[in-house]
Amino acid sequence: MKIELTKCHGSGNDFFIIDEMNHSYDLDDNKRAALARAFCNRSTDLGADGILFVLASDVSDAKMRVFNTDGSEASMCGNGLRCVARYVCEKLSIEEATIETMKANLQVKNQPDIFENIPTYLVEISPVSFDLDSLPLKLNQNQLMNEKIPALSENIQFTALSVPNPHLVAIVEKEQIQSNEQETLSKYVNGENEFFPDGVNVSFVKPLKKGHIYVRTFERGVGFTNACGTAMSASSLVTCLQGLNEMETPIEVYNNGGKVRCVVHEQNGLQSIDLIGNASYLYRCDVELEIENPEIFTIDNNKEYVEEVMQYAKLQKHAAEFLNEWINA
Numbered sequence: 001m002k003i004e005l006t007k008c009h010g011s012g013n014d015f016f017i018i019d020e021m022n023h024s025y026d027l028d029d030n031k032r033a034a035l036a037r038a039f040c041n042r043s044t045d046l047g048a049d050g051i052l053f054v055l056a057s058d059v060s061d062a063k064m065r066v067f068n069t070d071g072s073e074a075s076m077c078g079n080g081l082r083c084v085a086r087y088v089c090e091k092l093s094i095e096e097a098t099i100e101t102m103k104a105n106l107q108v109k110n111q112p113d114i115f116e117n118i119p120t121y122l123v124e125i126s127p128v129s130f131d132l133d134s135l136p137l138k139l140n141q142n143q144l145m146n147e148k149i150p151a152l153s154e155n156i157q158f159t160a161l162s163v164p165n166p167h168l169v170a171i172v173e174k175e176q177i178q179s180n181e182q183e184t185l186s187k188y189v190n191g192e193n194e195f196f197p198d199g200v201n202v203s204f205v206k207p208l209k210k211g212h213i214y215v216r217t218f219e220r221g222v223g224f225t226n227a228c229g230t231a232m233s234a235s236s237l238v239t240c241l242q243g244l245n246e247m248e249t250p251i252e253v254y255n256n257g258g259k260v261r262c263v264v265h266e267q268n269g270l271q272s273i274d275l276i277g278n279a280s281y282l283y284r285c286d287v288e289l290e291i292e293n294p295e296i297f298t299i300d301n302n303k304e305y306v307e308e309v310m311q312y313a314k315l316q317k318h319a320a321e322f323l324n325e326w327i328n329a
């Protein structure tokens with residue numbers, strides 16, 4: 001069979017879009033998981049952090065399903081949703097849409113460019129919950145707000161929340177960002193462990209100056225990525241709750257793949273976050289394979305988005321310069 005892929009990224013967090021709205025590939029969840037493992041493998045000519053399946057929806061303009069590199073399905077993906085937002089809006093010639101995801105129907109809309117000539121989308125990140133059962137996190141308490149889990153670290157304080165995929169967020173110093181502590185504890189909580197039966201995305205956050213933070217995330221089902229949209233949203237919210245930033249005010253979030261902007265909202269005690277950033281295309285291609293053996297494939301009709309890639313490199317350079325200045329300050 002032949003599958004058409006669009007390779008896209010949000011802050012260097014890269015994905016393949018597979019459009020099941022226009023094509024009937026006849027995929028079931030085992031096949032979707034197998035495609036994710038095969039196509040995301042970085043030792044092949046493809047390689048990515050996940051696959052975004054775009055499907056028809058009965059309740060929204062389209063439906064997004066997200067599969068991680070290891071074939072697990074995630075309930076949400078912030079950077080991926082921006083890419084799907086662009087894909088769906090351009091396909092339907094609309095400026096805003098509603099996208100059905102596993103746990104919510106989310107609003108997305110085209111925005112003024114975050115940086116010169118960078119296609120930019122705002123996506124709604126919600127629902128948010130601090131209830132430990134929503135992650136799940138097995139502790140004898142209902143919430144974890146800037147507290148230690150001694151079995152994980154003697155000195156780092158964590159906040160646990162779902163947005164609605166699960167996140168563990170720690171505000172840290174520069175030295176902790178540069179140490180291997182994040183990798184060690186992330187591998188632990190994403191393996192067999194007593195706390196997180198379904199694993200968790202782990203973010204270390206370094207406040208740079210008011211309204212500016214740096215976030216590095218070890219993603220469940222993937223490992224370290226350039227950026228994680230839901231993690232940057234969750235981290236922005238945590239910095240507001242700790243008095244480091246303010247709600248309803250843009251927070252510039254730097255990451256290893258560029259930068260995004262988050263605005264945290266609270267209404268009637270419920271929080272949500274606007275995640276605003278690039279939705280960039282890298283290339284499109286056709287992949288020929290037998291669905292029973294998706295790891296053996298050939299790639300055809302490759303078309304690169306050369307201008308778009310060059311333009312994004314400018315944003316990345318700008319973000320890296322700012323980050324160097326502040327991380328090394």
Ligand SMILES: N[C@@H](CCC[C@H](N)C(=O)O)C(=O)O
Pocket residue numbers: 013050066068073074075076077078079080165166201219220221222225227228229230231
């Ligand atoms: N990179 C994504 C999140 C993808 C899912 C995550 N690894 C999980 O398993 O929850 C983002 O941009 O939010």
